[in-house]
Amino acid sequence: MIFQAGGGHTGGSLSSLDILVALYFHAMRYDPKDPQWSLRDRFVLSKGHSVEGFYCVLAEAGYFPPPELDGYGTFNTRLYGHPTMKAPGVEIPTGALGHGLSVGVGMAIAGKLDGAAYRVYVLMGDGEQAEGSIWEGAMAASHHALGNLVGIIDNNNLQISGKVDAVMRVASLKDRWSAFGWKVVEVDGNDMVALVSLFDRLPKDSSRPHLVIAHTVKGKGVSFMENKPDWHHRAPTADELDLAERELDKALKDRD
Amino acid sequence: MSDAGGKSCRHAFTEILLEAALSDSSIIAVTSDAKGSVTLGDYERAVPAQFVEMGIAEQNTVGVSAGLARSGKRPFACGPASFYSARAIEQVKNDVAYANTNVKIVGVSGGVSYGALGSTHHSLHDIAFMRAIPNISIIVPCDVAQTRAVTRFLTKHVGPVYVRIGRGPVPEVYPDDLTAFTFGKAYELCGGGDCTLIASGEAVYPALQAVGELAAAGIRARLLDMPTLKPLDEDSVVTAARETGAVVTIEEHSVYGGLGSAVAEVLAQKHAVPMRIIGFPDEFVPAGSSAELFSYYGITGPGIAATVRKLLDRQRFRRG
Numbered sequence: 001m002i003f004q005a006g007g008g009h010t011g012g013s014l015s016s017l018d019i020l021v022a023l024y025f026h027a028m029r030y031d032p033k034d035p036q037w038s039l040r041d042r043f044v045l046s047k048g049h050s051v052e053g054f055y056c057v058l059a060e061a062g063y064f065p066p067p068e069l070d071g072y073g074t075f076n077t078r079l080y081g082h083p084t085m086k087a088p089g090v091e092i093p094t095g096a097l098g099h100g101l102s103v104g105v106g107m108a109i110a111g112k113l114d115g116a117a118y119r120v121y122v123l124m125g126d127g128e129q130a131e132g133s134i135w136e137g138a139m140a141a142s143h144h145a146l147g148n149l150v151g152i153i154d155n156n157n158l159q160i161s162g163k164v165d166a167v168m169r170v171a172s173l174k175d176r177w178s179a180f181g182w183k184v185v186e187v188d189g190n191d192m193v194a195l196v197s198l199f200d201r202l203p204k205d206s207s208r209p210h211l212v213i214a215h216t217v218k219g220k221g222v223s224f225m226e227n228k229p230d231w232h233h234r235a236p237t238a239d240e241l242d243l244a245e246r247e248l249d250k251a252l253k254d255r256d
Numbered sequence: 257m258s259d260a261g262g263k264s265c266r267h268a269f270t271e272i273l274l275e276a277a278l279s280d281s282s283i284i285a286v287t288s289d290a291k292g293s294v295t296l297g298d299y300e301r302a303v304p305a306q307f308v309e310m311g312i313a314e315q316n317t318v319g320v321s322a323g324l325a326r327s328g329k330r331p332f333a334c335g336p337a338s339f340y341s342a343r344a345i346e347q348v349k350n351d352v353a354y355a356n357t358n359v360k361i362v363g364v365s366g367g368v369s370y371g372a373l374g375s376t377h378h379s380l381h382d383i384a385f386m387r388a389i390p391n392i393s394i395i396v397p398c399d400v401a402q403t404r405a406v407t408r409f410l411t412k413h414v415g416p417v418y419v420r421i422g423r424g425p426v427p428e429v430y431p432d433d434l435t436a437f438t439f440g441k442a443y444e445l446c447g448g449g450d451c452t453l454i455a456s457g458e459a460v461y462p463a464l465q466a467v468g469e470l471a472a473a474g475i476r477a478r479l480l481d482m483p484t485l486k487p488l489d490e491d492s493v494v495t496a497a498r499e500t501g502a503v504v505t506i507e508e509h510s511v512y513g514g515l516g517s518a519v520a521e522v523l524a525q526k527h528a529v530p531m532r533i534i535g536f537p538d539e540f541v542p543a544g545s546s547a548e549l550f551s552y553y554g555i556t557g558p559g560i561a562a563t564v565r566k567l568l569d570r571q572r573f574r575r576g
């Protein structure tokens with residue numbers, strides 16, 4: 001997709017892909033034939049730039065046919081370079097960072113008002129934590145006792161300009177979110193078994209919102225992309241694509 | 257005037273900013289995880305003490321800039337135009353314009369530069385937002401030479417200014433930066449008496465091409481480049497309307513609230529003539545590159561020429 005389009009957010013898509021897979025193919029209840037089903041679990045990609053991985057997951061989940069992915073970024077496609085309301089399965093357009101949590105808070109308040117048992121998941125970036133609006137949402141979520149809200153941080157330690165702690169320090173995420181009244185858990189965000197069991201264990205009857213700090217590797221799975229700020233927004237060359245595919249195929253074989 | 261653009265306006269801006277910063281330690285670039293997209297890398301390496309990183313926090317960046325300005329600094333708050341003109345707009349209104357702080361807000365990758373990344377990243381309403389706020393000037397340069405001249409102006413000027421520049425390389429309109437910019441003045445790029453085109457920013461080049469197309473059809477169009485959108489050069493607008501009898505504006509912005517609106521407000525009250533506003537209609541745009549979107553909405557030489565001819569045909573028909 002990114003190769004064909006000549007651009008895309010490679011690094012952040014790869015770091016968060018395992019989280020999306022664990023959510024869409026294990027934790028979440030939804031019906032791709034009825035995207036507006038009122039009891040569906042909600043997912044908001046607050047770090048909207050990681051859209052390429054998100055589209056792949058939505059297609060695989062049945063929201064639209066996978067061949068449509070080939071049109072990503074082309075003229076008049078439904079698959080823009082950030083999620084929009086045109087793409088089936090998207091709850092809210094994102095791309096401007098720092099919006100997703102507030103929207104998730106609204107969805108979670110509505111769920112409580114309606115006595116509906118759905119859960120709301122919001123995936124944020126660690127660089128994104130610098131946006132003040134996130135902390136407004138965080139405060140509101142604990143004030144309104146939104147136990148049906150799960151925030152997840154893709155904690156890959158990188159943003160565009162380099163290491164998150166060098167650009168705008170967020171340490172300690174755990175202490176900050178705890179101080180805002182959230183129950184914080186940490187997990188290896190690229191370990192599928194750990195993710196799946198964590199989402200299974202999150203209590204549904206909590207009176208506090210949950211925050212999952214997912215420790216991830218930006219560019220996960222492709223040796224020359226891992227932990228490299230350059231790959232935040234970059235398309236692979238034909239050779240790089242080939243190499244990446246071979247590495248991923250090999251990883252798949254080794255696993256089986 | 258050439259088609260092939262080597263450099264981008266972003267590079268021109270940061271080059272001149274660095275030149276000025278080396279001799280004026282009060283110049284501070286403030287940014288929000290956007291040093292790459294603004295092209296501030298060399299600047300940061302050369303004058304690290306005059307570079308302030310705020311992380312992904314545009315509202316904070318503008319507020320901090322106002323504080324710096326109140327304390328004798330000359331801050332340039334730099335980052336994507338979309339986030340500075342929308343998300344941080346209250347800081348712009350209160351902490352910059354209302355407070356009259358000497359903050360320059362430089363929005364890069366403006367208009368539809370971000371192409372298929374979509375409307376979250378486009379700034380097609382920034383001029384409208386900014387124009388509605390008192391006490392902040394608005395400048396939209398059209399090429400590298402003009403950006404250099406504008407940046408030189410900014411490093412000396414005192415008071416709130418919003419500048420919007422694009423992302424990619426742009427074709428040359430001005431051969432050198434000595435004559436490319438005077439604050440508050442329109443530039444007559446082509447003389448002509450049959451109608452007037454008024455354009456700003458990256459719409460100037462297609463407007464120039466339209467002038468060529470029209471000339472081939474025997475229509476002599478005047479072309480005004482309008483880099484300063486506020487304060488607007490009202491005299492040039494009224495003179496052009498009086499002398500040519502028809503005005504078409506062209507801009508990389510919503511047809512609401514931008515250059516077209518500014519010109520229409522003047523003409524409706526001072527010298528009404530038939531007019532057309534070419535820009536982006538009142539809708540969120542389809543996915544596409546910036547070139548695809550310009551062409552989809554007719555912001556091209558042939559597209560602009562066609563709109564002009566229709567307007568003139570209608571006038572001729574009316575006059576009988």
Ligand SMILES: Cc1ncc(C[n+]2csc(CCOP(=O)(O)OP(=O)(O)O)c2C)c(N)n1
Nearest residue numbers: 012095096097125126127128158159160289
């Ligand atoms: C409000 C806003 N400001 C700036 C940007 C530009 N931007 C896109 S991605 C990004 C870095 C995000 O870093 P992080 O949140 O750590 O995401 P990840 O590392 O997971 O890709 C920035 C600054 C944006 N999309 N929205």
Ligand SMILES: [Mg+2]
Nearest residue numbers: 126127158159
């Ligand atoms: Mg990150």
